[in-house]
Amino acid sequence: MTEKASMRRVIVVLLVAASLALGACAAKRPKPAPPAAPDANAGTQGSGANNTNAAGADEEGAGPQAGLLATRVVYFDFDSSEIKGTGTDVVAAHAKYLTAHSDTRVRLEGHTDERGSREYNIGLGERRAQSVRRALLLQGAADAQISTVSYGEERPAVPGHDEAAWAKNRRVEIVYLTQPLAPKQ
Amino acid sequence: MLGPRGIAGALALLVVALCAARSAQAALQIEITSGVRDPVPIAIVPFARAVPADGGLDVAEVVQHDLEGSGRFRALPREHMPATPTRAEEIAAALWKGAGSDYVVVGRVSAMESGQVAVDFDLVNSLTGARLATQRFAGAPGALRNAAHRVSDVIYQKILGVRGAFATRIAYVAVDGSPPAQRFQLIVADADGANQHLVLESRFPLMSPSWSPDGQWLAYVSFETKHSGVYVQLVRSGERRQVSARAGVNGAPEWSPDGRKLALTLGGSSGNPDIYILDLASQDLTRITDDPAIDTEPVWAPDGHSLYFTSDRAGSAQIYQIGAQPGARPKRITFGGSYNARPRVSPDGSQLAMVTLDNGAYRVAVQDLASGTVRVLSHGRLDESPSFAPNGATLIYSERDGDRGALATVSTDGLTGLRLKAPQGEVREPAWGPFNP
Numbered sequence: 327m328t329e330k331a332s333m334r335r336v337i338v339v340l341l342v343a344a345s346l347a348l349g350a351c352a353a354k355r356p357k358p359a360p361p362a363a364p365d366a367n368a369g370t371q372g373s374g375a376n377n378t379n380a381a382g383a384d385e386e387g388a389g390p391q392a393g394l395l396a397t398r399v400v401y402f403d404f405d406s407s408e409i410k411g412t413g414t415d416v417v418a419a420h421a422k423y424l425t426a427h428s429d430t431r432v433r434l435e436g437h438t439d440e441r442g443s444r445e446y447n448i449g450l451g452e453r454r455a456q457s458v459r460r461a462l463l464l465q466g467a468a469d470a471q472i473s474t475v476s477y478g479e480e481r482p483a484v485p486g487h488d489e490a491a492w493a494k495n496r497r498v499e500i501v502y503l504t505q506p507l508a509p510k511q
Numbered sequence: 512m513l514g515p516r517g518i519a520g521a522l523a524l525l526v527v528a529l530c531a532a533r534s535a536q537a538a539l540q541i542e543i544t545s546g547v548r549d550p551v552p553i554a555i556v557p558f559a560r561a562v563p564a565d566g567g568l569d570v571a572e573v574v575q576h577d578l579e580g581s582g583r584f585r586a587l588p589r590e591h592m593p594a595t596p597t598r599a600e601e602i603a604a605a606l607w608k609g610a611g612s613d614y615v616v617v618g619r620v621s622a623m624e625s626g627q628v629a630v631d632f633d634l635v636n637s638l639t640g641a642r643l644a645t646q647r648f649a650g651a652p653g654a655l656r657n658a659a660h661r662v663s664d665v666i667y668q669k670i671l672g673v674r675g676a677f678a679t680r681i682a683y684v685a686v687d688g689s690p691p692a693q694r695f696q697l698i699v700a701d702a703d704g705a706n707q708h709l710v711l712e713s714r715f716p717l718m719s720p721s722w723s724p725d726g727q728w729l730a731y732v733s734f735e736t737k738h739s740g741v742y743v744q745l746v747r748s749g750e751r752r753q754v755s756a757r758a759g760v761n762g763a764p765e766w767s768p769d770g771r772k773l774a775l776t777l778g779g780s781s782g783n784p785d786i787y788i789l790d791l792a793s794q795d796l797t798r799i800t801d802d803p804a805i806d807t808e809p810v811w812a813p814d815g816h817s818l819y820f821t822s823d824r825a826g827s828a829q830i831y832q833i834g835a836q837p838g839a840r841p842k843r844i845t846f847g848g849s850y851n852a853r854p855r856v857s858p859d860g861s862q863l864a865m866v867t868l869d870n871g872a873y874r875v876a877v878q879d880l881a882s883g884t885v886r887v888l889s890h891g892r893l894d895e896s897p898s899f900a901p902n903g904a905t906l907i908y909s910e911r912d913g914d915r916g917a918l919a920t921v922s923t924d925g926l927t928g929l930r931l932k933a934p935q936g937e938v939r940e941p942a943w944g945p946f947n948p
Contacts, residue, residue: 441893449806475737483690
């Protein structure tokens with residue numbers, strides 16, 4: 327223990343900023359991320375043929391509001407993607423609505439609490455979104471009506487760092503989109 | 512686990528206001544949280560100035576801050592200095608020995624005819640009178656601060672025998688506000704937190720910055736399209752391109768040691784994250800893992816032949832190693848505890864840094880890959896994202912400090928540390944860049 331004693335000294339140093347930046351960092355202008363549009367990366371390469379970002383079509387809408395349909399959030403236990411309790415009823419209500427309105431589209435946004443590593447939590451949020459997706463499909467919704475995204479712990483519903491906050495952040499949000507599904511050929 | 516718990520914990524010794532924030536958000540503040548018991552006593556005498564070519568920068572002060580911030584040195588206060596030499600031949604060794612300094616650093620800043628600025632310095636052992644280093648760094652006036660860090664690198668190496676990593680950079684993510692009014696910034700700064708440079712700003716999450724081995728590019732994840740995408744961006748010019756925005760998760764990019772490939776996580780439409788390798792020139796994609804578990808957070812072994820990654824295939828998150836070619840079989844690396852994730856490999860390949868669940872808290876730990884010995888190095892409750900300095904001597908990671916996220920460093924022997932705090936909002940996901948050429 328003794329050899330690990332701390333240096334309990336207050337070191338007061340005032341660093342004077344270099345008035346000029348490193349030569350290697352010449353360009354200092356902030357680069358705002360381009361808006362969410364399919365051609366946002368025009369002029370760049372490598373978007374890839376598999377780019378599925380139909381971002382321009384993903385405007386969020388109000389969606390149905392009757393009864394359980396007004397509830398858009400399904401909650402989960404720690405490190406779990408099992409839908410349980412009232413979440414089962416909420417998912418069933420949305421499945422029924424989607425089945426009856428086959429041109430309606432939803433995006434399932436998976437989230438986690440802040441514990442654990444960030445990219446692992448992206449995986450866990452995706453697993454939760456997929457869990458809701460499978461439940462919707464089993465109850466009659468069509469694959470083309472549903473997209474998923476995981477934000478992991480990056481977009482908490484509530485701030486705070488205790489179990490009460492964590493419980494509210496472990497969730498899947500059901501987001502109704504305005505753009506209807508293109509009719510089947 | 513054999514954690515060196517001797518680091519004095521919650522010390523609030525705040526202290527340095529770094530004033531170099533230019534385009535980015537407010538500067539980071541540094542506090543030294545722990546240090547070795549017997550730091551090396553050194554005197555860094557104010558350098559002869561070349562006003563105005565030096566832009567007002569006090570080179571000796573930057574060097575002193577670097578060395579003290581490492582926790583390995585104790586600098587003689589200027590008011591206790593017995594003399595103010597600026598050249599080795601002016602140093603009366605006995606005088607400095609008497610003042611308690613084992614080493615003396617003197618130097619000069621001068622304006623050159625070319626318009627460049629030169630920093631000359633000498634490092635003298637005051638016990639023996641021997642001159643240990645005499646060196647010049649010349650560059651554009653704007654690079655003077657970097658030259659000061661290079662002086663620190665040389666002093667650190669001559670006295671401690673390990674190359675210093677002061678003249679390097681870090682990248683990190685700064686976050687302000689709460690959804691939907693969040694603001695994410697990807698920032699590059701000097702390793703001491705100064706000289707901040709805003710690389711990218713977005714209303715949607717930015718994650719997982721990774722440096723290319725030449726220090727020119729960053730790979731990262733952006734949700735700017737309301738869907739995850741992996742991007743690479745030239746730090747100097749801001750030029751960027753999207754390299755993956757496939758269905759499902761696009762995450763955790765890590766540059767290969769040869770700079771030609773990215774290891775990354777792709778979820779596909781089935782939503783099952785696996786590890787892939789993307790060739791940046793050809794855009795060829797090679798699948799490495801194929802398992803119903805969450806496989807993510809790949810990182811390359813320094814030889815480029817294998818990857819370490821996180822997987823919950825055994826029921827909880829653990830770290831595995833797998834050959835960097837199709838069909839390779841993974842081998843489990845971590846066995847202690849119920850949660851080990853987000854591996855990073857030391858530059859010499861001998862140590863694995865990770866996040867481990869330690870008595871209910873998420874902490875940074877290092878596993879010796881030969882012996883399997885694990886040491887917990889941090890003491891917070893939500894510590895994450897460790898990243899090795901290119902000299903392997905220090906890790907930078909993020910911690911939660913009250914309601915704020917701060918960056919912290921700890922030496923890999925667990926003996927010294929410091930914290931870099933943003934005055935508002937949260938800073939996280941630090942990635943330590945490579946040595947500059």
